[in-house]
Amino acid sequence: MTHLLSVRDLQVTFDVRPPGAWPWTPSLKLHAVGGLSFDLEEGKTLGMVGESGSGKSTVARAVVGTIPASGGQILFEGKDLAAMDTRERRHHRKDVQMVFQDPLAALNPRMTVGEIIAEPLITHFPDTPKAEVRARVGELMERVGLLPNLLNRYPHEFSGGQCQRIGIARALILKPKLLICDEPVSALDVSVQAQVVNLLRELQVEFGLSMIFIAHDLSVVKHISDDILVMYLGRVMEIGPGDEITHVPRHPYTQALIASVPIPDPVAERARPRPVLEGELPSPLHPPSGCVFRPRCPKAQPVCAGDRPEMEVVGARQVACPFHEERQVLRAAE
Ligand SMILES: Nc1ncnc2c1ncn2[C@@H]1O[C@H](COP(=O)(O)OP(=O)(O)O)[C@@H](O)[C@H]1O
Ligand code: SF4
Ligand SMILES: [Mg+2]
Numbered sequence: 455m456t457h458l459l460s461v462r463d464l465q466v467t468f469d470v471r472p473p474g475a476w477p478w479t480p481s482l483k484l485h486a487v488g489g490l491s492f493d494l495e496e497g498k499t500l501g502m503v504g505e506s507g508s509g510k511s512t513v514a515r516a517v518v519g520t521i522p523a524s525g526g527q528i529l530f531e532g533k534d535l536a537a538m539d540t541r542e543r544r545h546h547r548k549d550v551q552m553v554f555q556d557p558l559a560a561l562n563p564r565m566t567v568g569e570i571i572a573e574p575l576i577t578h579f580p581d582t583p584k585a586e587v588r589a590r591v592g593e594l595m596e597r598v599g600l601l602p603n604l605l606n607r608y609p610h611e612f613s614g615g616q617c618q619r620i621g622i623a624r625a626l627i628l629k630p631k632l633l634i635c636d637e638p639v640s641a642l643d644v645s646v647q648a649q650v651v652n653l654l655r656e657l658q659v660e661f662g663l664s665m666i667f668i669a670h671d672l673s674v675v676k677h678i679s680d681d682i683l684v685m686y687l688g689r690v691m692e693i694g695p696g697d698e699i700t701h702v703p704r705h706p707y708t709q710a711l712i713a714s715v716p717i718p719d720p721v722a723e724r725a726r727p728r729p730v731l732e733g734e735l736p737s738p739l740h741p742p743s744g745c746v747f748r749p750r751c752p753k754a755q756p757v758c759a760g761d762r763p764e765m766e767v768v769g770a771r772q773v774a775c776p777f778h779e780e781r782q783v784l785r786a787a788e
């Protein structure tokens with residue numbers, strides 16, 4: 455089976471200086487992503503979840519190619535991103551587009567909506583006739599639910615949801631093969647979130663897109679993902695079919711993430727088994743030894759401080775915990 459994207463043992467480190475350090479103090483290595491592997495097939499969606507700081511955006515930026523991998527491989531259509539020549543990189547930049555979390559901040563305030571959407575097309579294909587650019591922008595605006603006669607307005611005249619639609623139209627104008635949505639609904643009102651998720655789902659089918667959909671909330675990704683990757687401190691905790699992971703989570707971190715999603719029914723909420731996630735994500739500058747989830751894990755045992763747990767294959771999924779077990783999720787949590 456050919457994968458559109460294969461990520462193999464991806465490592466991304468940043469050189470950072472502790473606050474207040476002297477200029478001659480050696481910098482520290484921050485391991486934002488420490489050995490992450492996954493595959494994405496054509497036309498499928500991978501949901502990526504984990505708390506803020508777990509390395510999701512870093513993976514996205516490495517796959518787009520805006521930051522270099524420090525180790526491992528990113529294969530797009532079988533080609534290693536690190537070995538691509540200038541022409542291949544240009545193609546890659548066209549084939550992989552992003553939608554960002556803060557829609558207004560992602561749009562240039564001095565450009566009209568029409569200019570914003572058209573910009574990638576004009577950059578990559580400067581000879582495109584003006585009439586064709588205008589027609590493509592108009593079609594896309596209509597497709598994402600914006601009136602084409604708003605073409606000459608500026609981003610600040612639009613709501614958050616509308617700005618995100620502009621960002622989606624801009625990302626689609628080059629007909630990418632892969633769309634990476636980095637927390638595309640986290641900054642939007644709850645009432646608008648479902649509309650944007652549904653729009654992305656429709657567009658994915660229509661354009662035959664593959665998608666990586668990033669969120670810190672499992673309840674957001676489960677409706678749109680074929681597979682789900684649960685990430686913690688730069689590592690995969692559990693990866694596999696979205697249905698299985700949300701209905702019978704195995705890794706203690708996945709179980710805790712699901713247990714932290716509030717159930718709208720107060721009776722079901724009170725009856726629900728704990729644990730709820732306690733404490734905070736440790737700094738990637740000083741990751742815990744052994745299993746990185748150990749300091750917060752309700753099942754942690756002395757042996758968990760030893761070697762990092764291997765990925766264990768359980769049916770169609772992989773789990774990074776030797777003590778994993780199924781936990782049935784209350785249907786009321788859906
Ligand atoms: N450019 C950078 N320089 C230094 N550290 C960074 C940089 N970008 C991200 N980080 C650090 O990498 C870790 C992962 O960040 P990020 O990928 O943004 O996580 P997420 O998207 O899951 O919230 C965090 O500890 C963050 O502070
Ligand atoms: S390896 Fe140990 S600490 Fe890590 S998730 Fe499993 S039980 Fe918890
Ligand atoms: Mg992020």
